[in-house]
Amino acid sequence: MALHQEQVDTSPKISDEIKYTTCYMCACRCGIKVHLTNGQVRYIEGNPDHPVNKGVLCAKGSSGIMQHLSPARLSAPLKRTGPRGSGEFEEISWEEAFEIATGWLSDIRATDPRKLAFFTGRDQSQSLTAFWATKFGTLNHAAHGGFCSVNMAAAGLYTIGGSFWEFGEPDWEHTRYFMMFGVAEDHDSNPIKSGLGKLKTRENTKYVSINPVRTGYSAIADEWIGIRPGTDGLFVMALIHELLRAQRVDLDFLIRYTNAPWLVRIQPGHPENGLFLRDQEGNPLCWEKSKDRPVNALLPDIAPELSGIFELPDGTMARPAFEIMAMRYLEQQYSAVEVAEKTGIPASTIKRIAAELAHAAFEQEIELDVEWTDWAGRKHDKMVGRPVSMHAMRGISAHSNGFQTCRAIHLLQMLLGSIDCPGGFRYKSPFPRPCPPGPKPTGKPGQVKAGKPMPGPPLGFINGPEDLLVNEDGSPCRIDKGFSWEHPFSAHGLMHMVIHNAWAGDPYPVDTLFLYMANMAWNSSMNSKGTMDMLTAVDEATGEYKIPHIIYSDAYASEMVSYADLVLPDTTYLERWDCVSLLDRPISTAHGPADSIRQPVVQPDRDVRPFQDVLIELGARLGLPAFSNEDGSATYPGGYPDYLVNHERMPGIGPLAGWRGADGDQHGKGEPNPNQLERYVENGCFWKQDLPDSQLYYKHANKDYLICPQHGFHTQCQSDRDAALQRTLTTIQTGGSGPRRNSATRGTA
Ligand code: SF4
Numbered sequence: 203m204a205l206h207q208e209q210v211d212t213s214p215k216i217s218d219e220i221k222y223t224t225c226y227m228c229a230c231r232c233g234i235k236v237h238l239t240n241g242q243v244r245y246i247e248g249n250p251d252h253p254v255n256k257g258v259l260c261a262k263g264s265s266g267i268m269q270h271l272s273p274a275r276l277s278a279p280l281k282r283t284g285p286r287g288s289g290e291f292e293e294i295s296w297e298e299a300f301e302i303a304t305g306w307l308s309d310i311r312a313t314d315p316r317k318l319a320f321f322t323g324r325d326q327s328q329s330l331t332a333f334w335a336t337k338f339g340t341l342n343h344a345a346h347g348g349f350c351s352v353n354m355a356a357a358g359l360y361t362i363g364g365s366f367w368e369f370g371e372p373d374w375e376h377t378r379y380f381m382m383f384g385v386a387e388d389h390d391s392n393p394i395k396s397g398l399g400k401l402k403t404r405e406n407t408k409y410v411s412i413n414p415v416r417t418g419y420s421a422i423a424d425e426w427i428g429i430r431p432g433t434d435g436l437f438v439m440a441l442i443h444e445l446l447r448a449q450r451v452d453l454d455f456l457i458r459y460t461n462a463p464w465l466v467r468i469q470p471g472h473p474e475n476g477l478f479l480r481d482q483e484g485n486p487l488c489w490e491k492s493k494d495r496p497v498n499a500l501l502p503d504i505a506p507e508l509s510g511i512f513e514l515p516d517g518t519m520a521r522p523a524f525e526i527m528a529m530r531y532l533e534q535q536y537s538a539v540e541v542a543e544k545t546g547i548p549a550s551t552i553k554r555i556a557a558e559l560a561h562a563a564f565e566q567e568i569e570l571d572v573e574w575t576d577w578a579g580r581k582h583d584k585m586v587g588r589p590v591s592m593h594a595m596r597g598i599s600a601h602s603n604g605f606q607t608c609r610a611i612h613l614l615q616m617l618l619g620s621i622d623c624p625g626g627f628r629y630k631s632p633f634p635r636p637c638p639p640g641p642k643p644t645g646k647p648g649q650v651k652a653g654k655p656m657p658g659p660p661l662g663f664i665n666g667p668e669d670l671l672v673n674e675d676g677s678p679c680r681i682d683k684g685f686s687w688e689h690p691f692s693a694h695g696l697m698h699m700v701i702h703n704a705w706a707g708d709p710y711p712v713d714t715l716f717l718y719m720a721n722m723a724w725n726s727s728m729n730s731k732g733t734m735d736m737l738t739a740v741d742e743a744t745g746e747y748k749i750p751h752i753i754y755s756d757a758y759a760s761e762m763v764s765y766a767d768l769v770l771p772d773t774t775y776l777e778r779w780d781c782v783s784l785l786d787r788p789i790s791t792a793h794g795p796a797d798s799i800r801q802p803v804v805q806p807d808r809d810v811r812p813f814q815d816v817l818i819e820l821g822a823r824l825g826l827p828a829f830s831n832e833d834g835s836a837t838y839p840g841g842y843p844d845y846l847v848n849h850e851r852m853p854g855i856g857p858l859a860g861w862r863g864a865d866g867d868q869h870g871k872g873e874p875n876p877n878q879l880e881r882y883v884e885n886g887c888f889w890k891q892d893l894p895d896s897q898l899y900y901k902h903a904n905k906d907y908l909i910c911p912q913h914g915f916h917t918q919c920q921s922d923r924d925a926a927l928q929r930t931l932t933t934i935q936t937g938g939s940g941p942r943r944n945s946a947t948r949g950t951a
Contacts, residue, residue: 216245221803222886224782226775227262227269229324229368230254230391231782231789233888234263236803243267243776243804248392253796253890254789255392262387269774274758276771277808286738286747289764296811302768304823306714306751307338311824312653315339317713319681319704321697322346323720327814329785329857330845331718334817337655337826341645341671342681342712344661344695346720351389351599352694357608359663359693362621363634363902366608368393370633371792372591374400376625379562379590383412383434383611384597385419393791394593398422408562410555412437413597427555430546434598435607436536437545437552438614443536444556445617446528450564452588452619453508459903460616462524463488463506464499469518479520488522496520502578527613563588563618570624574896575905585899589625590618605691622901628792629901631893632784639663643685645671650679655827663693678709698728704749705736714751717762718813719772724761737765755813771810776803778812779843779879783857789888793898795870796890797859799846799882815841848874858882860889 217237225232225246233252237245246266250257279299284290310317319342320335322328328345335343347355351367358365368390372380374397385394401407402422411423412434420426429437445451456462464486465479479487481498488499488506496514497504509525534540538552545552570585592615598607620626622634642665644658664670664685671679671686678686681703682696689696701722704712723737724730739748754766757774780800782789790796821829822836828849829837838844846857854871856862861881862872869891875881882889897907 221801222249222883223776223800223803224780224798224887225259225263225266226326226780226800227266228260228388228391229326229787230388230393231326231368231798232259232263232392233798233886234259234266236776238803241804243270249886251886252798252888253791253793256396258392258396260387260391260395266776270776272758272774274760275774275808276757276759276763276769276810279771279809280763280766280769282767286752286765286767287734291769293809296809299768299770300819300823303753303770303820306753307716307820308824310713311338314652315654316342316650316679316681316710318342318716319700319712319714320716321695321700321720322718324350325719325813326780326782326787328787329783329851330814330817330842332659332661333828333851334821334826336644336659337821337828338824339650339653339655341643341650341656341660341679342700344682344684344697346697347694348682348684348692348696349698350694351596351604353605353691354594354596354599354608356663356691356693357605358612359635359637359639360691361609361612361637362616363637363639364629365633366592366594368630368787368789370627370629372397372401372593373587373589373623373625373628373792376568376587377401377589377591378407378566378568378625379410379559380408381410381412381559381590381592382419382423383592383594384599385413385593385595386417386597389595394419406566408558427547427551430544432601432603433541433545434594435603435610436541437547438607438610439531439536440538440541440545440552441556441559442531442610442614442617443533444538444553445560445614446532448556448560450556450560451617452563455619455621456524456616457506457508459621461486461499462522462527463508464523465489465496465512465520466523466526467514467518467520468511472518478523479514487520489520502580559590559614559618563590563620568624570899572895572898574900576900577903577905577908579905585624587624587626587899588618588620590615590620591625591627593627623899628899630788630790630792631795632788632790634902638665642669643671645679645685647673647679661694664690681709681712683709697722701733701736701749705739707748712749714753715749716753717766718755719757721756721760721762723765730761734765755816757810770813770816771808772813773802773806773810775800777806777810778802778814779841779846780812780814781842781846781857784859785851785855785857791890794891794893795859796888798888799858799879801879801883801887812842814845818842818845843879847876847878850874858889860885 217239219238221236223234225234232255233249235247235249236243246264248255248257248259278293279296280291281294283292318340322331322345324346355365355367364370380401401409408424410425411420412427412429413420414429414431416426465488467474467477467479469475481487486499487496489512490497491505491507508522511519511521514520538549542549566589568587568589572585573583575581592611594611598604615621615627622629641662643662644656645660649656682699683689684692684695723734741748752766753768754762755770755772757772763769782798784797788797818838818841831837850856858878859870861878862868862875866875866877866881897904901907
């Protein structure tokens with residue numbers, strides 16, 4: 203009797219065409235292959251060649267098809283006809299939409315550009331939106347980072363010139379002891395999953411998850427520490443206390459790469475009490491043991507003291523920053539016993555974790571037989587690493603003190619000497635950046651002028667009170683009060699305060715609120731009812747809404763749409779050109795720089811336009827410099843793809859680093875290549891360049907990485923040599939000794 207054999211086709215043909223692009227379902231930006239049948243999206247899978255995800259696709263990425271086909275998609279520009287919040291609109295043409303927007307915005311620009319508040323959500327085109335705001339002339343611009351996790355990025359940039367997020371990663375191949383603080387499924391989702399897979403399949407490793415919730419990541423940890431929410435910083439400070447107490451810190455690393463030896467003036471009443479001591483050229487000073495006097499702390503081959511109190515030639519006293527820091531952390535309040543109850547972690551566990559960290563760092567040192575040259579030109583025949591690494595994300599950022607918690611983690615990394623070494627935390631290109639970071643924010647009185655662009659970008663990093671955006675009387679210049687005495691370190695502004703402050707007219711009223719993919723009426727405001735009330739509040743004197751005009755762009759009919767006066771419908775991420783740029787938040791890895799694009803895998807079937815095209819056209823219609831030519835014509839008539847290929851922020855530097863130059867044979871730097879987007883599409887919509895082995899570690903002090911004339915992709919290659927040499931690791935900033943002047947670091951020539 204013949205047996206029936208069931209035939210199962212395990213690889214059915216599901217598409218007649220495959221197009222490559224980049225996922226936009228979270229900030230990770232994985233490469234994807236979109237399967238199409240009869241021109242319709244059928245299925246999304248990971249791109250195995252892509253540097254971010256190497257073929258891995260998460261559930262969110264797969265379900266992008268649902269977002270693309272969502273019935274909530276907007277289908278045409280809308281003009282409000284009923285009261286705000288009623289949802290009553292009429293469809294209008296794009297021409298009418300542009301005329302309305304241009305009318306409002308040109309009036310503002312001609313009189314007081316501050317009256318435009320232009321804020322975006324989690325958009326991935328912030329180098330364009332910030333550039334547009336700069337050319338419009340308003341300081342009131344930011345993306346959503348102020349209520350997300352920019353406090354962590356800022357903490358990292360101010361402390362080590364790099365950060366967690368997707369800007370750094372553990373050395374998954376070599377790390378032996380990995381600690382992760384407060385991370386869920388984002389920043390940096392698929393690479394973390396792959397990395398944990400690598401870590402857990404190697405012998406002699408340990409993964410510790412610190413998280414109040416036993417998430418999926420905690421479930422696979424070797425040890426889960428269910429910390430009390432918001433106390434991570436205290437836990438880390440207790441680890442620092444225990445390491446200092448046991449004298450288990452890497453003093454050589456601190457002397458070589460940080461400002462630990464810099465002298466801080468200790469003279470109560472002196473105008474520079476608590477500040478770094480500097481010579482007449484502005485160089486920081488340290489106390490050189492052999493000479494028994496202060497010397498330039500930036501010189502190579504010095505042997506500075508890390509402790510002691512020293513009398514200066516003028517009779518005042520100074521002590522090294524390290525000692526001030528150590529004295530503070532050795533206080534009893536940071537002992538394991540003291541913090542145990544507050545953190546919910548037993549003192550014995552804190553002490554054991556500190557001992558395990560020290561054991562991994564100092565007894566399990568690893569060496570790679572790779573030659574490299576340090577910033578001073580000294581050759582080394584090995585790369586030596588302390589295989590302890592850490593990662594942290596929103597669980598610690600979404601609390602008060604997130605900035606300081608993150609700084610404490612970076613300090614812990616420095617004390618263990620585990621920054622950008624084999625087995626440690628690694629910078630992704632083009633990091634590290636100069637430390638403290640730049641540029642400074644723009645928007646001081648006199649920098650915002652009617653009808654003029656601002657001289658610099660609205661967002662940045664302050665290095666001292668002189669950089670604050672405040673008026674003569676100390677009041678804030680920005681609508682969100684960013685960079686004011688109240689919120690000095692607001693590197694991405696405070697988007698969550700904009701609607702409240704505009705409604706209250708504090709510090710002044712605005713005319714137009716222009717939002718992009720930011721559903722502030724609902725999910726981002728923490729007070730939906732209050733926010734809706736503010737958006738509909740009427741000024742009794744004028745009978746107008748307190749926020750007179752609201753322009754909103756979104757692909758979907760979110761709650762915010764109902765509160766807008768003019769709606770500019772965006773496409774889905776599968777219907778447009780887009781760019782993940784080295785000028786913005788690149789997809790680089792520790793192995794080298796990378797960037798990517800999105801291409802339209804399908805054409806929109808609605809009367810919608812990519813927001814970036816709309817912004818560029820608005821810029822042209824408003825006559826903004828860099829978006830319109832002298833004869834009034836548009837600089838980029840082809841919209842965003844035209845801008846991506848032809849825009850140069852500096853000569854030879856554009857949004858995309860790959861295949862530059864007329865023939866497409868240059869990378870990083872080169873004149874525009876008319877076929878650049880085609881080259882990206884041919885390559886699966888990404889570009890990457892692998893660093894040679896000699897540049898893979900010590901990026902803060904690696905001469906070939908810092909000064910790399912043959913590679914245009916490093917930031918330092920995009921400036922002059924002196925600027926390049928200012929890109930070195932810093933800094934332990936103890937109380938009161940913060941950088942009033944540029945605290946360039948040890949290693950600066
Ligand atoms: S991790 Fe993020 S970017 Fe990657 S596939 Fe998932 S949703 Fe998309």
